[in-house]
Amino acid sequence: MKILGLIVEYNPFHNGHLYHLQKSIEKTQATHTIAIMSGNFLQRGEPALFDKYTRAHAAVKNGVDLVIELPTMFACQSAEIFSHGAITTLNTLNCVDSICFGSEEGDIDILYTISKILVDEPKEFKICLKKYLDDGMLFPTARSLALFDYINKFKLLDISKEKLLDILNSSNNILGLEYIKSILKLNSKIKPYTITRVQSDYNSETIESNICSATAIRKQLKNLNDISSISKVVPNNTFDVLKGKFNDNFYPMFDDNYFEILSSIIVRDKDILNTYFDVNEGIENRIYQNIFTSSTLGDLKESIKSKRYTMTKIKRTLNNILLGITKNDMKKIKNINSIPYIRILAFNDKGREIIKNIKNNSEVNIINKFSNISFSKDDDIFKTLIDYDIKASNIYNLIYYKNNKNLLKGPMDFYISPKYVK
Template identity: 75%
Template sequence: MNILGLIVEYNPFHNGHLYHLLKSKEITGATHTVAIMSGNFLQRGEPALFDKYTRAEMAVKNGVDLVIELPTMFACQSAEIFSYGAVNTLNSLNCINSICFGSEEGNIDTLSTISKILVNEPEEFRSLLKKYLNDGILFPTARSSALFDYISKYNLLDISKEELLDILNSSNNILGLEYIKSLLKLDSNIKPYTIARISASYNSENITSNICSATAIRRSLKENNNLSQISDVVPSPTYSTMKNKISSNFSPMFDDKYFDLLSSIILRDANILDTYFDVNEGIENKIYQSVFTSNSLNDLQQAVKSKRYTLTKIKRTLNNILLGITKEDMNKVKNIQAMPYARVLAFNDNGREIIKAIKTNSEINIINKFANVAFNMNNNEFKTLISYDIKSSNMYNMIYYRNNRDLLKGPMDYFITPIYVR
C-alpha cells in the first residue's frame, strides 16, 4: 500500500482540486489517499461554505479515500501553525508515504533547499539576518535578503533576488515551505512532492475557465446565489452534493452571517479580549471601539485593518475571538510532537484499508463515533483540542441550521457519524 497525504480545505472541491488529486497520485505512484481537511472554520478565519461532513463526502465521491479532520485550533491559524498541525496529523498516522501540494514554484528541490535553511538556521545565515535587522530593516525583508545572500554565497540555487521574493511571497509557496519545514521539525519519513498550480491563482476572484480558484467560486455563490454559475468549474459529485444541501434549506455559509454573534462576544468580553490568541499590542482596544460604529463584519474588518495588520490577519484574530481560542490553550498544543487523535469524517473501501493500516502502525486514537471521545479526556492535549472542535461545530451549526432547527438535536458532533461512500 502506497499512501499519499493531502492537506486541504475543499471549500468547495473544484476542478483544480481534482487535477491536483489525480496528478499527485500519478507522480507519487500512490494506491491510496488520505486528506487532512479543515473542519467548519478555515485558515483564512472564516466559516466553510458547507459543513465538514458534506465537504468530506464531496471529497470521497471525487476520489479521495479517507478524510480526517484537522483540529480546529490548527485549522484557523497562520500558515506556520496550520501546516504544522496538518503535517503532524499525517505523520502521527505512521503509515503515510508521501505528501503532495500545489505551489506557484512547482520545484520541490528549490522549496526544500529554502526550507532547510529556514529550519536549521546556519550560523552564517543568522549573522546575516541580525545585520539586516540591526540596519532597521523589517523582518520579512531582512530574512529574504539574508536568505538570498546565503544561497548566493554557497551557490545553492540558481535564482535571482526577485525570483526568491516571488517564492517567499506567493500564497501556496508559503504553505509549501511550511509543510516541508514541519516535516523537518518532526524528523518525518514522509516524502514531499509538489506540482505547479495551473490557471487561476489562489486569490483570483473571477471565473474565466473551467479551472478557477475556490475564492472565485465562493464569490460567485455569494453574489449570484445561483449554482448554475459554477456548474462548469466543479466536478459533478460536488455540484450534485451542493444542490442537494441547498434544496434541503442549508444555504452556503459566509462570515458576515456571524457578525451579530461576534459583536455580542466582543462587547461581553471587552475586559478579556487580550486573552484570545493573536490579540496583541492593544489591537483589542481598536476592535472594541470599532464594533460600535460597524454595520457589518466587513466594516469591522476594514476599521481594524492597518499597514501592520493585513485583512487576513484581522479575520483570523476575530475568528479566534468568535471561537474563544485563548493564548493559554494554544500554547498547550501548538508544538505537540504527536497528534492525539484522528477524527474520521468520510471514507470508502480503500479508506477502510487505510484505517486498518493506521491501527496497525500507530497508537493514535481513531475517532469514528464521537460519543466515545471520553476515553481519553484525561489527556490534557486531547481534551483541549477536542473541546474546541466541539465548540466550533456548535457555533457553526447555530447559523447553519437556522432553516432546519428541527434537525438540530444538540451538539451535532455526537449525532453525526462518518460518511461511508460505497
C-alpha cells in the same frame, strides 16, 4: 500500499482540486489517499461554505479515499501553525509515504533547499540576518535578503533575488515551505512533492475558465446564491452533493453570517479580549471601539485595518475571538509532536484499508462517532483539542441550521457519523 497525504480545505472541491488529486497520485505512484481537511472554520479565519461532512463527502465522491479532520485550533491559524498541525497529524498515523501540494514554484528542490536553511539556521545565515535587522529592516525583508546572500555564497541554487522574493511572497509556496519545515522538524519519513498550480491565481475572484480559484467560486455563490452558477467549475460529483444541500435548505455560510454572535462576544468580553490568541499590539482596543459603529463584519474589518494590522491578521484575530481560542490554550498545543486522536469524516473501501493500516501502525485514538468514545479527562492536549472542535461545530451550526432547526438535535458532532461512500 503506498499512501499519499493531502492537506486541504476543499471549500468547495473544484476542478482544480481534481486536477491536483489526479496529478499527485500520478507523481507519487500512490495506491491510497488521505486528505487532512479543515473542519467548519478555515485558515483564512472564516467559516466553510458547507459543513465538514458535506465537503468530505464530495471529496470521497471525487476520488479521495479517507478524509480526516484537522483539529480546529490548527485549522484557523497562520501558515506555520496550520502546516505544523496538518503534518503532525499525517506523521502521527505512521503509515503515510508522501505528501503532494500545489505551489506557484513547482520545483520541490528549490522549496526544500530554502526550508532546510530556515530550519537549520546556519551560522552564516544568522549573521546575515542580524546585519539586515540591525540596519532597521522588517523581519520578512531581512530574512529574504539573508537567504539570498547565503544561497548565493554557497551556490546552493541558481536563482535571482527577484525570483526568491517572489517564491517567499506567494501564498501556496509559503504553505509548501511550512509543510517541508514541519517534516524536517519532526524528522518525518514523509517525502514531499509539489505540482505547479494551473490557470488560476489562489486569490483570483473571477471565473474565466473551467478551472478557477475557490475564492472566485465563493464570491459567485455569495453574489447569486445559486448552485447552478458554479456548475462548470466543479466536478459533477461536487455539484450533485452541493445541490442536495441546497434542496434541503442548507445554504453557503460566510463570515458575515456570524457578525451578531461575534459582536455580542466582543461587548461581553471587553476586559478579556487580549487573552484570545493573536489579540495583541492593542488591536483589542480598535475592535471594541469600532464594534458599536459597524453595521457589518466588513465595516468592522475595514475600520480596524491599518499598516500594522493586515486584513488576514484581522480575520484570524476575529475568528479566534468568535471561537474563544485563548493564548494559554494555543501555547499548550502549538508545538506538540503527535496528535492524540483523529476524527474520520468520510471514507470509501480503500479508506477502510487505510484505517486498518493506521490501527496496525499507530497508537492514535480513532474517532468514528463521539457517542462511542470515552474522552480522556487526564490527557490535557486531547481534551483541549476536542473541546474546540466541538465548540466550533456548535457555533457554526447555530447559523448553518437556521432553516432546519428541527434537525438540530444539540451538539451535532455527537449525532453525525462519518460518511461511507460505496
